[in-house]
Amino acid sequence: xxxxxxxxxxxxxxxxxxxxxxxxxxxxxxxxxxxxxxxxxxxxxxxxxxxxxxxxxxxxxxxxxxxxxxxxxxxxxxxxxxxxxxxxxxxxxxxxxxxxxxxxxxxxxxxxxxxxxxxxxxxxxxxxxxxxxxxxxxxxxxxxxxxxxxxxxxxxxxxxxxxxxxxxxxxxxxxxxxxxxxxxxxxxxxxxxxxxxxxxxxxxxxxxxxxxxxxxxxxxxxxxxxxxxxxxxxxxxxxxxxxxxxxxxxxxxxxxxxxxxxxxxxxxxxxxxxxxxxxxxxxxxxxxxxxxxxxxxxxxxxxxxxxxxxxxxxxxxxxxxxxxxxxxxxxxxxxxxxxxxxxxxxxxxxxxxxxxxxxxxxxxxxxxxxxxxxxxxxxxxxxxxxxxxxxxxxxxxxxxxxxxxxxxxxxxxxxxxxxxxxxxxxxxxxxx
Numbered sequence: 095x096x097x098x099x100x101x102x103x104x105x106x107x108x109x110x111x112x113x114x115x116x117x118x119x120x121x122x123x124x125x126x127x128x129x130x131x132x133x134x135x136x137x138x139x140x141x142x143x144x145x146x147x148x149x150x151x152x153x154x155x156x157x158x159x160x161x162x163x164x165x166x167x168x169x170x171x172x173x174x175x176x177x178x179x180x181x182x183x184x185x186x187x188x189x190x191x192x193x194x195x196x197x198x199x200x201x202x203x204x205x206x207x208x209x210x211x212x213x214x215x216x217x218x219x220x221x222x223x224x225x226x227x228x229x230x231x232x233x234x235x236x237x238x239x240x241x242x243x244x245x246x247x248x249x250x251x252x253x254x255x256x257x258x259x260x261x262x263x264x265x266x267x268x269x270x271x272x273x274x275x276x277x278x279x280x281x282x283x284x285x286x287x288x289x290x291x292x293x294x295x296x297x298x299x300x301x302x303x304x305x306x307x308x309x310x311x312x313x314x315x316x317x318x319x320x321x322x323x324x325x326x327x328x329x330x331x332x333x334x335x336x337x338x339x340x341x342x343x344x345x346x347x348x349x350x351x352x353x354x355x356x357x358x359x360x361x362x363x364x365x366x367x368x369x370x371x372x373x374x375x376x377x378x379x380x381x382x383x384x385x386x387x388x389x390x391x392x393x394x395x396x397x398x399x400x401x402x403x404x405x406x407x408x409x410x411x412x413x414x415x416x417x418x419x420x421x422x423x424x425x426x427x428x429x430x431x432x433x434x435x436x437x438x439x440x441x442x443x444x445x446x447x448x449x450x451x452x453x454x455x456x457x458x459x460x461x462x463x464x465x466x467x468x469x470x471x472x473x474x475x476x477x478x479x480x481x482x483x484x485x486x487x488x489x490x491x492x493x494x495x496x497x498x499x500x501x502x503x504x505x506x507x508x509x510x511x512x513x514x515x516x517x518x519x520x521x522x523x524x525x526x
Contacts (some may be wrong), residue, residue: 097392101380107250108241108376112368114253121261122278123361123426125268129277130215132354137216137275139357140206140341144220146334148227150327151187152234155180157375158323160238161382161464167303168386180235180319182311188227195224200505206338207345207353218276226283233286236293241377243303245296252292256285320337321445321468324475332479336503339484343491343499348437352496355437358426359445359500366411366446368455373404374460381464404453415446416444437496444500451507458514470521474514482506 126134159180166173199220203213233256240249247512260281267277296302320327337360344352377400384392415422423438455478463471483506490498490505 097380097395098399100378100460101396103404104241104246104380105373105376105400107246109369109372111237111250111253112372112375114250114257114507115369116364116429117257117260120361120365121257121264122282123357125264126275126278127426128428129268132200132351132431132434133212133215133352134275135193135357135426136350137169137203137208137212137219139337139360140203140208140212141216141220141223142337142357142360143206143341144202144223145230146330146332146337148188148191148230149234150331150334152184152231152329153326153330154320154323155183155187155231156234156236156238156323157326157378157463158319158321159235160242161322161378162319163239163304164242164379164382165386168383173303174307175309175348176319177235177239177304178306178308179315180239181232182425183316184231185228185234186311188231191227195221195227207341209350211317212350216275218274219279222276222279222283226286229286229290233289236290238375239304240293240296241375242382243296244301245293246376246379248296249293252289255292255321258290259288260285263488265488275468283503307514321472322463322466324468324472326463328475328479332475332483335480336483336487339487340499343487347491347496347499351433352437355441357425358438359436359441361426362415362422363445366407366449367452369407369411369454370404370449370456373400373407373453374456377457378460378464381400381461391466397457400461401454401459405450408449408453411449412446415442419443440497441500444497445503448507449499449503451511455507455511455514458511462518470514470517473517474510477513478507478510482509 126138130137159176163173163176166176185488200213200217202224203216203220208216237249237252240246240252248452262280262283264278267273267281272279273280297304297306340356340360341353344356348355377396380396381393384390384396388429401406419439419442420435423435423440427435455474459471459474483502486502486505486509487499490502492498494501
């Protein structure tokens with residue numbers, strides 16, 4: 095198959111799958127805004143870092159082990175133990191989340207900035223979501239191995255069907271059953287089960303190449319796979335850190351309404367970010383197989399095509415943000431809160447400017463991850479996911495108020511891109 099046609103198939107299925115994942119939270123946001131207004135949105139946005147932490151670990155394990163599996167398979171190496179290694183580590187990492195969900199959900203909300211009223215409202219939601227941590231993490235493992243074993247369509251189907259389930263049962267549990275916030279959490283927590291079940295169809299098929307040999311969890315192998323999966327970890331972890339930092343700045347500058355306004359922007363931006371992550375995840379198996387087989391010209395074609403695609407998507411997103419600002423806000427502002435709308439209007443237009451750089455960074459980090467360049471991956475991921483965004487949001491927020499916070503995203507991503515390119519160029523010169 096022509097490499098561009100193959101890329102189109104992989105990327106399309108991955109993007110649709112990632113959009114499906116983002117709908118988990120979007121459905122919650124929409125229905126919670128209908129039932130609980132700006133206070134409900136504030137609670138939900140305060141919980142986004144929790145999703146980010148769980149998704150980050152799931153991405154690190156799924157992407158890291160699946161990439162190493164793909165590279166070893168391309169070289170003809172031993173691969174039958176990778177899946178169950180990732181499975182074991184997902185269960186291990188989920189234990190602290192379960193314990194926090196059982197014993198301290200309200201304290202977690204308090205640490206994330208919730209006042210007493212918001213903590214009381216969100217406690218049942220957070221308890222269920224934290225206790226469902228193993229399902230969220232394992233979903234990333236199952237999906238990543240399916241994609242890397244040429245079952246991209248099935249992985250996409252799993253994500254989409256899980257999203258359909260979430261939309262339907264969010265409504266059913268919240269309104270007809272009158273479970274409120276707890277109902278939204280129940281629907282969201284059950285979604286990974288749908289996706290996992292569908293991915294299991296591939297594992298039982300004759301096309302499956304994934305082995306299921308059990309070996310006790312190896313820490314040395316974990317460190318190797320985790321370093322390769324670091325881009326996936328920080329890609330999701332950045333959502334958690336950004337959400338936490340932005341929430342604290344919004345509480346400081348504009349109170350609960352500011353957090354609700356950021357909730358609107360964060361959830362719309364989540365779809366955009368998922369598209370970029372979908373491009374990166376779709377192209378990653380092709381990067382790995384081409385690089386592992388020594389087809390460098392093919393790698394160059396793939397990186398150029400994926401960067402062009404990311405730029406096109408970014409431009410379309412920015413045009414949508416500027417052209418449909420009021421309509422996008424209205425979807426999540428069912429109570430017609432004028433203050434929320436005014437905060438979100440400026441926020442969308444400034445925040446979305448970063449997408450031109452975000453798309454490039456996500457693709458470049460995915461490329462370097464797929465070819466095993468751990469140094470660039472770790473530095474680039476940490477800069478954009480934690481260090482620069484935190485510093486920029488705090489400094490620019492204090493200097494320029496809310497507009498400074500919105501623009502800090504663009505600032506952090508731009509500085510990250512400059513750093514990535516500098517490290518890459520220095521490495522090329524050294525190699526010569």
